[in-house]
Amino acid sequence: MPVERLLPSDEARELVELAAEICAKELEPRTAQDEAEARFPREVFRTLGQAGLLSLPYPERFGGGEQPYEVYLQVLEEIAYRSASVAVGVSVHSLSCYPLATFGTPKQQAEHLPRMLAGDLLGAYCLSEPHAGSDPAALRTTATPPTTTGGDYVLSGTKAWVTHGGAADFYTVFARTGEGRGGISCFLVDASTPGLIVYPPERKMGLTASPTTQIGFEDAPVADSRLVGVPGQGLPIALSALDSGRLGIAAAATGLAQRALDDAIAYAREREAFGRPIIDHQGLGFLLADMAAAVESSRATMLTAARLRDAGRPFSKAASIAKLVATDAAMKVTEDAVQVFGGAGYTKDYPVERYMREAKVMQIFEGTNQIQRLVISRHLARA
Structure with a gap:
């Protein structure tokens, strides 16, 4: 179902809509086959680069979009809704560009960043x-x-x-x-x-x-x-980059969880038991309600951290909280989506089993969620 977004500008809304349109057309039809065949969709990254969607948080002088991080993350969420692999790839590419964009010399930046941000270089x-x-x-x-x-x-x-x-x-x-x-x-x-x-x-x-x-x-x-x-x-460069990278993973997890929720709702509306759609049974309806609450909480936590970053305020603790909350939620929501589908959800006939497998690693990379708890607790000790 459509996500209700509060975006900072008309341009931002158009960018999010553009990402959804491109991914629905160019990415979604191939995702299941790419995953089944372990085929890397390199050309999709070129398409996203040509559309300006790989460079959103970076300066215009290097070909970037100079957009707030809250906009970039919501674009990333739309990509993850169609392919978690590509969304994680976009986040990692952005992470890889960050040290040069932030700590590189003007000569280094002018020489390398334009082709990186255009998607010519991955x-x-x-x-x-x-x-x-x-x-x-x-x-x-x-x-x-x-x-x-x-x-x-x-x-x-x-x-x-x-x-x-x-x-x-x-x-x-x-x-x-x-x-x-x-x-x-x-x-x-x-x-x-x-x-x-x-x-x-x-x-x-x-x-x-x-x-x-x-x-x-x-x-x-x-x-x-x-x-x-x-x-x-x-x-210091690596740790600074990881703060932003953790927000990218939070966005990917939120997009994946939103897709699992939407697929579960659609199935629950169509599947009948005891003479009515299973969504009308309170036990299942409450499960879906908890899933929706988890997805909305993930998005809110992620955007809070992004807005701190955009305001130039410290956001390391908020980034760890966002990564922790969003990836744990994605794991639970995708697991519950399999439960909504019942036995069918345990088969490869439906993508929810893939969503659950994809969610698991998000609790591990860019710092395990145990490390996120350590980061958060150290911030609390210093507060």
Whole structure:
């Protein structure tokens, strides 16, 4: 059913409507098959880029839409309504552009951002490692500094859980250039870099149309002009990016939950038991009411955090709350959608079983929900 949105401008409403229209036409007809065949829909990202939907929160001077984050997130929600894989991919691409857009030099930004934001180049974000997921300060991938001015750094190590691994054109990579938390730096690495190795895709429960791999670096040369920020600034850059990335995942989870709710309502109106539609039975009607309340709560929490970000106010705690609330809600709503469908919901004849599998990982990436609780509790301790 249509979502009642309070948008800040007519332009924002038109952008959300444009996203819904493009995704209904170009994305929805192919989503089930792409997921079934684990086929990455790269051309969809080009279409979204050409429509200006990959660049909404970024400055106009680089080809961005310069839109508030609350608008970008509601566009992302519309994408997730049709494909969770593509919505997560758009969020990860935006996350991958963030360090360059926020901490890069004007020369770096002018050289790379326009093609990134136009969708000509697709990004990936390399922070986690096989032994260091929730603890990024423990990463071991190294970037040996150049011995001469203008020389190359040399990357060595392995990154894990890389969305768009093997499909990306550039990788935003965090590597160790010194000791401790202050010894991590950020690099922009081309996919064609010698020594960059793409490992076989992970065999995942859901989001199968989105490739996830390990990425290895075997003495991979990276020019010092590809250092983003200053040496040792990598961890603050990574954590700052993740605050915004968590809002992207909250939006994707909200869009997925809205779709599961709408499918469940439609089925409950048509399916009859004891002589009337099952939606008219109080037990099921109350279940749907709880699902609707969870989706609305997710959206409200997400937009509160986005509006803090748009106002230039601290939003790290709010972003963690939004990610926690929205992804836990998506898991519960999709599980309940399967219950509404009964035995049919447990089969692949209906997409609700896929929604439930897709929701699960949203409680894990961009910081597990246990890490979100840790972040929130630390903010409360400092308040």
